[in-house]
Amino acid sequence: MRILLDTNVISEPQKPQPSTAVERFIRDTPEESLYLSTITIAELYRGVALMAEGRRRIRLSEWVAVELPERFGDRLLPISTSVAALWGDVMAQSRRSGLNMSIMDGFLAATAAAHSLAIATRNVRHFTGLGLTIIDPWDEA
Secondary structure (H helix, E strand, O other), rough: OOOOEHHHHHHHHHHHOOHHHHHHHHHHHHHHHEEEEEHHHHHHHHHHHHOOHHHHHHHHHHHHHHHHHHHHHHHHHOOOOOOOOOOHHHHHHHEEEEEEEEHHHHHHHHHHHHHOOEEOOOHHHHHHHOOOOOOOOOOOO
């Protein structure tokens, strides 16, 4: 199974006290089946920009700017015209169902749909009802 990692999943191991379930999920899933969206990179850059100056900010900035692009390579998926078209459908469906999904989550859902990927996220309810396979790495059941 090929899986798009939500920002909360890829960033979890960088926390001072990360979830062991998420670390295990990332470690035990074959690397070549893990994907990221450029939307996740944007969200991570925002998070780094909001941090106080210091060593942690420098380290995380390097992780986002260099390590993640090198690690994911062609598994770092851009917002293509097919993703953009699906995004419109996802956002309309979300609004009709009363979900009112965020723009960023809409792009993640559209990216997963466009590339036939499952999505790994802690925010299961954000992606429910869109026809996606959803994985919650925090759920050890």
